[in-house]
Amino acid sequence: MAKKSNIHLAIVIPVYNEEGVIKKVIEGLPTKLNGIGKITILAVNDGSLDLSIREIKMTRARLINLPINLGYGGASITGLEAAKKIKSDIAVTFDGDGQHSADDIQKIVDPIIAGKSDLVIGTRFSNSKNVPLLKRVGIKMMNVLTFFITGSYVSDSQCGLKAFSAKSLNKMNLELSGMEFASEIVLEAKRKRLKITEVPVRIIYTGYSIKKGQSVFNGINIMLKLIYKKITR
Amino acid sequence: MIILFTKFFSLILAIIVISRSISDFRSKKESLIMAVFWSMVWLAITILAFYPQLIDIIIVKLDNGTGIGTFNGIALVFIMFICYRIYAKAHRVEQGLRKIATQVGLKDFEK
Numbered sequence: 001m002a003k004k005s006n007i008h009l010a011i012v013i014p015v016y017n018e019e020g021v022i023k024k025v026i027e028g029l030p031t032k033l034n035g036i037g038k039i040t041i042l043a044v045n046d047g048s049l050d051l052s053i054r055e056i057k058m059t060r061a062r063l064i065n066l067p068i069n070l071g072y073g074g075a076s077i078t079g080l081e082a083a084k085k086i087k088s089d090i091a092v093t094f095d096g097d098g099q100h101s102a103d104d105i106q107k108i109v110d111p112i113i114a115g116k117s118d119l120v121i122g123t124r125f126s127n128s129k130n131v132p133l134l135k136r137v138g139i140k141m142m143n144v145l146t147f148f149i150t151g152s153y154v155s156d157s158q159c160g161l162k163a164f165s166a167k168s169l170n171k172m173n174l175e176l177s178g179m180e181f182a183s184e185i186v187l188e189a190k191r192k193r194l195k196i197t198e199v200p201v202r203i204i205y206t207g208y209s210i211k212k213g214q215s216v217f218n219g220i221n222i223m224l225k226l227i228y229k230k231i232t233r
Numbered sequence: 234m235i236i237l238f239t240k241f242f243s244l245i246l247a248i249i250v251i252s253r254s255i256s257d258f259r260s261k262k263e264s265l266i267m268a269v270f271w272s273m274v275w276l277a278i279t280i281l282a283f284y285p286q287l288i289d290i291i292i293v294k295l296d297n298g299t300g301i302g303t304f305n306g307i308a309l310v311f312i313m314f315i316c317y318r319i320y321a322k323a324h325r326v327e328q329g330l331r332k333i334a335t336q337v338g339l340k341d342f343e344k
Contacts, residue, residue, distance in 0.1 A: 085339065
């Protein structure tokens, strides 16, 4: 890792049809953080059918434009690949629908800056009263499923706010395109013996972000893909 | 005659799947565990095709001996083959597509 003051942070934002919120989300991201020398925002347009590209171009973010809609995982992987290309020391994934609080970025990069962790996963369950019941049940089910397949239990495996050290970015072999990407990260971290830390974060639930969230029934597809990866890789 | 055809058909399918698994393993498209897993599955299916009475024995235990076991066995062999090939192919296509789209996105990003 570079000297503390020279640490380069890349914030990866997968964007799919977020024209209504993406500009505000990017503008709300920090320009300075403790222990970070440089911040680059990488907005990955995942084949949006609306005016998301136009909105991104009006901000300070660097645009990565995917020719087709790959899904949450595919867009995130592309952003993380770009983070490697620009030689960032830490990469953070941050959802484009405005459900994350920009104030939490400092909290999730701190364990990596301190050299205590390779992968930091945000958890919304420090104050679970804030989480809608159906969402809470769905996430808990996904946690159990992720545990059975990966052998690692994390309290919020589906949280989109994560921080990766350069070491973990280079070691992990991420390849799943859909929402199963969130559990795949845990699987790869376990396989590559990376140190995982969980940090409490705040999720801002609005009608918009709940509508954009994944369906509970997507769990079957996630399970199939993870099992396939587990036995074939 | 039907029994002979079933045996022959299952053997051919098993040979295709097992040789495909070995070839995929050699070209590093498939892991050793996966190649061994599918070889074992198809070996078991072939044994059942050559000794369909084994299926009857199982089915008799399940449905009081209506003798429908052999027919079910043939159907299962075929379904198994189709499912395996579709899933493996779909997975590979998806991975290929993801890699190409990522490369295109990053190529424009580097400009």
